[in-house]
Amino acid sequence: MQHSLPPSIRDLLKAQRLASEEVVDLVKGAETIVAPRDTRGVTVIMIAYHTGKILFDSIERVLAEPAVRQLVLIDNGSPEHTAEMLRELDQSYERILLVQGHGNIGFARAANLGAQLASQPWLVFLNPDAHLCPGAVEAMVEAALHQPRPCLIGARVLNSDLTEQRGARRGEVTPVTTLISLLRLSKLLPFLKKYEIHQENQPLPEAPISVPVVSGACFTMARADFLGMGGFDTRFFLHVEDIDLCWRIRKKGGTVLFHPKAEVIHEGHTSRVEPIFVEMNKGIGLIYYFNKRADNVWRKAYVWALAPLTIGVSVLRASVRKRLKDKDADIL
Numbered sequence: 148m149q150h151s152l153p154p155s156i157r158d159l160l161k162a163q164r165l166a167s168e169e170v171v172d173l174v175k176g177a178e179t180i181v182a183p184r185d186t187r188g189v190t191v192i193m194i195a196y197h198t199g200k201i202l203f204d205s206i207e208r209v210l211a212e213p214a215v216r217q218l219v220l221i222d223n224g225s226p227e228h229t230a231e232m233l234r235e236l237d238q239s240y241e242r243i244l245l246v247q248g249h250g251n252i253g254f255a256r257a258a259n260l261g262a263q264l265a266s267q268p269w270l271v272f273l274n275p276d277a278h279l280c281p282g283a284v285e286a287m288v289e290a291a292l293h294q295p296r297p298c299l300i301g302a303r304v305l306n307s308d309l310t311e312q313r314g315a316r317r318g319e320v321t322p323v324t325t326l327i328s329l330l331r332l333s334k335l336l337p338f339l340k341k342y343e344i345h346q347e348n349q350p351l352p353e354a355p356i357s358v359p360v361v362s363g364a365c366f367t368m369a370r371a372d373f374l375g376m377g378g379f380d381t382r383f384f385l386h387v388e389d390i391d392l393c394w395r396i397r398k399k400g401g402t403v404l405f406h407p408k409a410e411v412i413h414e415g416h417t418s419r420v421e422p423i424f425v426e427m428n429k430g431i432g433l434i435y436y437f438n439k440r441a442d443n444v445w446r447k448a449y450v451w452a453l454a455p456l457t458i459g460v461s462v463l464r465a466s467v468r469k470r471l472k473d474k475d476a477d478i479l
Contacts, residue, residue, distance in 0.1 A: 187292075188216045189269045189284055190370070192261035194254055195233070196223040198275040201414055203232070205275055210240065214284045217266050221257040222247040255379035255388040262373050270373055274364040277304075278412040286409040287367040290355045297372035297401035299393060301361025302409040303351075311347040312413055316405040317360040318344045320390050322437050322453045329460045355404040359397065363389025365411040372401075380439075385425060387432030394440065423462055430461030 191209050195202055209218050220243060222233055230247060237245035244264060252260075262270055269288050273279065287300040294300075304315040318324065324344045327333055333343040346358070366389070376395060379388040393403045434457060437450040 187214065187269065187285075187288055188267035189214045189271055189288060189367075190217040190219055190261075190265035190267040191215050191271045191273050191284075192219045192221070192258060192265065193273050193275050194221045194223055194257045194261070195225055195229075195275050196251060197225065198229075202229070202275045203236075205273070205278055206236065208279045209273065210242065212279055212281075212284050214288065215271075216242060218243045219261040219264050220245045221261050223249075223251045223253075223257050253381065253384040254386075255383045256381045258388075259378035259381065262370060262378055265370055268370055269367060270370050271365065271367045272363065273411070274413060276414045277364050278414075279365070280410040280412065283365070283409040283411055284367070287406055290404060290406055290409075291367060291369065294402045294404065295400075296369065297376055297396050297399060298368065298404070299361070299372075299396050299401070300355065300367050300404050300406050300409070301358075302365040302411045303405070303407050304362045304364050304411055304413045307412060307414060309412070311351075312362070312364075313345050313347055315362045315364075316346045316349075316358045317362075317390075318346060319359045320344060320394075320433075320436075322450055322457065325433060325457065326453065326460065329457075329464065351407050352405075353407070355406045358403060358405045360390050360393045361403060361405050362413075363392075364413045365409075382435060383432045384428050385432070386429040387436050391436050391439070394436075426461040426464055427458070430458035433457055433461070 189212075191212075193202075193205070193209070206218065206220075209215055218240075220233060220237070222230060222245065225233065233245055233247070237243050246260065246264065258272060261272075269291075271284055271287070283302055287302060291298050291300045301315070304312040306312050324342050327339055327342050328344045333339045344360075376392065376399070380391050383391065396403055434450065434454045437453075438447055441447040441450050
């Protein structure tokens with residue numbers, strides 16, 4: 148379903164005089180102005196949707212970072228009490244730009260909107276259930292300054308026990324490697340370990356290294372690079388858009404790096420959304436991504452042949468995870 152943006156958001160976009168194909172579609176006649184890449188001001192972009200109390204803990208950590216000059220909060224539909232608390236924050240902090248009232252337009256489109264509204268030359272996309280560790284923002288920007296463009300730098304994403312989270316650095320995501328990973332087959336059949344996507348058990352490098360895919364829970368890009376890539380593909384509603392962006396950057400000759408010293412603690416599974424809805428969108432997103440990459444009819448046929456299994460396994464995973472209750476009391 149197509150969602151049109153409220154007039155207030157259109158006015159914001161016009162005031163910012165922003166670039167990208169999407170903003171031109173939304174606001175006819177918008178002028179293209181992209182800040183220089185070599186300055187270090189950072190806009191953090193967060194997408195909120197039934198996140199719970201941890202959202203406000205994450206915001207607090209973001210505002211404590213000296214490099215962050217702006218926080219763009221895109222509220223895709225929080226409960227009314229949460230929405231009111233966000234409005235109070237927006238009134239209290241000059242650095243916060245809150246966008247509400249547009250409904251759930253999906254993660255990719257909301258993130259692109261955040262990038263269009265950003266006032267700083269560097270963007271950090273951060274999950275609303277993730278906590279920035281001190282120095283992470285500066286470390287990612289510093290590393291990106293010395294790389295050929297377009298460049299994407301992913302943080303080292305940690306679990307709450309400070310072990311590295313599954314998905315922080317990944318190999319090539321294909322239909323076969325995805326099924327091996329989803330079914331955890333490499334644990335049962337050791338000869339399949341060479342096809343395992345996830346690399347969290349590999350030795351931690353001393354410096355940023357090139358990898359095919361990083362986690363979308365926390366990464367940085369120059370705003371000019373992100374807009375130049377067309378942002379996220381908005382045909383992804385939820386999940387897989389980060390994998391697709393990494394692939395497109397590499398396809399264009401750019402660089403995707405995993406930064407071992409830029410750390411963020413990602414709680415994960417804090418959303419009050421039905422898990423089956425989340426995993427179904429992930430499965431559909433994977434099929435769309437694989438089909439997008441398939442460069443001949445045989446590969447497309449192979450993708451569609453595996454589609455029922457890919458989606459089925461994704462949904463099965465969701466059936467064993469309970470949905471969290473969405474109560475305003477959770478954030479009091």
